[in-house]
Amino acid sequence: MIDKEMLTADEGTVQLVDEIIEIKEILRDVAKKLTRIETQVKRGVNSANLRSSELQPAAKRTVDLSAEQVIQVYEELRLKAKNGHEAEVRQKLASMSATDLNLMCCELGMPPTSKNPSRKKMFELIIGRIKQSLMLSRHIDRQAL
Numbered sequence: 001m002i003d004k005e006m007l008t009a010d011e012g013t014v015q016l017v018d019e020i021i022e023i024k025e026i027l028r029d030v031a032k033k034l035t036r037i038e039t040q041v042k043r044g045v046n047s048a049n050l051r052s053s054e055l056q057p058a059a060k061r062t063v064d065l066s067a068e069q070v071i072q073v074y075e076e077l078r079l080k081a082k083n084g085h086e087a088e089v090r091q092k093l094a095s096m097s098a099t100d101l102n103l104m105c106c107e108l109g110m111p112p113t114s115k116n117p118s119r120k121k122m123f124e125l126i127i128g129r130i131k132q133s134l135m136l137s138r139h140i141d142r143q144a145l
Contacts, residue, residue: 070104081130093123
């Protein structure tokens with residue numbers, strides 16, 4: 001009798017061990033799926049944060065300007081720079097959209113260096129053109145021209 005009870009106990013133990021192994025495999029699968037979901041959520045949150053940070057300053061930016069408005073803005077910036085308010089000039093340029101910066105570069109005769117020039121590159125080109133204009137027009141009255 002003891003042998004029969006031992007055999008059923010051993011079989012029961014074997015069955016329990018098998019069930020434990022199955023449960024461990026299921027838990028590993030669940031852990032892998034959770035990790036995958038977490039990484040996707042983190043990526044989504046990071047990209048959503050980037051999008052929202054891009055959208056918030058966009059509300060402060062000027063709306064797409066026409067060619068005439070771009071020239072007027074450039075003249076305002078040039079006059080501010082001439083009066084020594086270069087920080088305001090940089091702040092105004094930083095608040096402009098990339099489309100407006102690109103249009104300003106084209107209107108000022110600076111062809112884009114690539115299909116999608118960086119904001120920094122366009123920013124520096126415009127600042128350079130303003131400084132160039134100030135150096136060239138230091139002794140010339142623009143209104144007389």
